[in-house]
Amino acid sequence: MSTVIETPEERQERVVEELEAVTIRFAGDSGDGMQLTGSQFTNTSAILGNDISTLPDFPAEIRAPAGSLPGVSGFQLNFSSHDIRTPGDVPNVLVAMNPAALKVNLPDLEEGGTIILNTDEFNAGNLEKAAYTSNPLEDGSLGAYRVHRLPITTLNINALKTEVKLSRKEMDRCKNFFALGVLYWLYDRPLEATREWIKSKFAKNPEVARANEIALQTGYNFADTAEVFTTHYTVKKADLPPGKYRRITGNEATAMGFIAAAQLAGRTLFYGSYPITPASDILHEL
Template identity: 60%
Template sequence: MTSQVSSAAEKADEANDAVLGGQRAPLSGTTGTTGGDGKEVRRLDRVIIRFAGDSGDGMQLTGDRFTSETASFGNDLSTLPNFPAEIRAPAGTLPGVSSFQLHFADHDILTPGDAPNVLVAMNPAALKANIDDVPRGAEIIVNTDEFTKRPMAKVGYATSPLEDGSLEAYNVHPVPLTTLTIEALKEFGLSRKEAERSKNMFALGLLSWMYHRPTEGTETFLRQKFAKKPEIAEANVAAFRAGWNFGETTEDFAVSYEVAPAAQAFPTGTYRNISGNLALSYGLIAAGQLADLPLYLGSYPITPASDILHELSKHKNFGVR
């Protein structure tokens, strides 16, 4: 799902997109710098990335971690999580696609953007559900391990879009994310299914290399999140690092990108990264306090409502029942 320009502020933000002959022009930037890995480093003023996959592929977590590291780096940003409309939609189907879009820049921005410059598609359903939003010339990273006959048939692909020429207008990076993740985690003795679950961290590592994002925060987060299962924590960290190393060493990714901090747009200080769910939780608590009434929320425990329930449960001292 894409955001639609509906306000003067959003129109001002979208005006930064130059349009040539009806097509979106490339993002402004400079070239010529070489990184420590010997590859070209291209400087951009802003980027829109969309992570897309099954609801069980961890796209919301992946997007959230990229967002957190981007915020700590100092970029201005805006996000657009998109959750499946159906509860427990069959895996690999269009209704089950989950995505997370992030727009970050070296200046003040106002919207999460409409058209992603980069699409990470974890399976055929994710590609088909999002391809119409992707402008010509954009980069598409696809998990080739999922482009087999059965997953493609589920979404109506008679032939592989990776081979039939339908993606010629895009800069496609075919990456066997699942295979590479399993290979990277061999030493941990995990089952294939357990190892596959870390492929989102491999993708996150790759994109973190691609856009020069910090890594320490994500590694700390993973170790805290899986503190009771240290072997799973270290496996996810290993997958994350493997993704970074893959980007650094593979010839398919010849360019990485830098987006400078938005230092001129925001003064130095302490900022809070707040999601819509967290803001809603605080708003409900504040409303209960102002009305001098206890707060009760009845909701089905599934994303995204679960986050609101979890947050409210932390604040029983404010009359939350």
């Protein structure tokens, strides 16, 4: 009697492709943390030496119903190996956390672009809220794009439910870090800067900090091992003049402009607005 031990199939060879620039748009519900996700990807890219430009896109309505079209929040960033001046004319990659995010942002995506979808959210209720008459995952309407279907909500909960003592709702809030981990692997970004930010941000709530760190690492590991992605991308450091660079947002620049104008005019500055994003950042700066 003989025993034949079959050699397991070799892991699919990953193609590494170098790109000059990439424009990514993160999109989801206003509570999905897309501004935070985009900001962390931006900060990490800046640390790596890429030139960057960003465009946050806040919901059209205050407290719009979850899953609705007016409640979609987005963050677009362009990072490159050369000098850039805009956040990108069209996204190359769209990360859509629900049907509404896909519906609102798909028209802007480049032809043949990449879509990363959270398939868990494509249920009948959310499809109806997004005014879909059929499921875009099934009707062939995404055939012109490279679509990666990931059950992000499920994968995130499965990674956390035995590791942290948080409610289902609290664990679900970490799924943006899972998505961020996936993108970090896809574009060869390190995790260290975001890990340090998480520890600092949630220093008073170590269980939440731990959950977000686990979600981030799990997303990265999933992209690395699941063989969903056959190509790994790199964007080299930008060839920029040496010096000390500062990251500044549009709101910060607006506040500085107000202050400079008031000083040059010799007038008292008055700024009145409703205290909510994005106006709050200007109030804080002033």
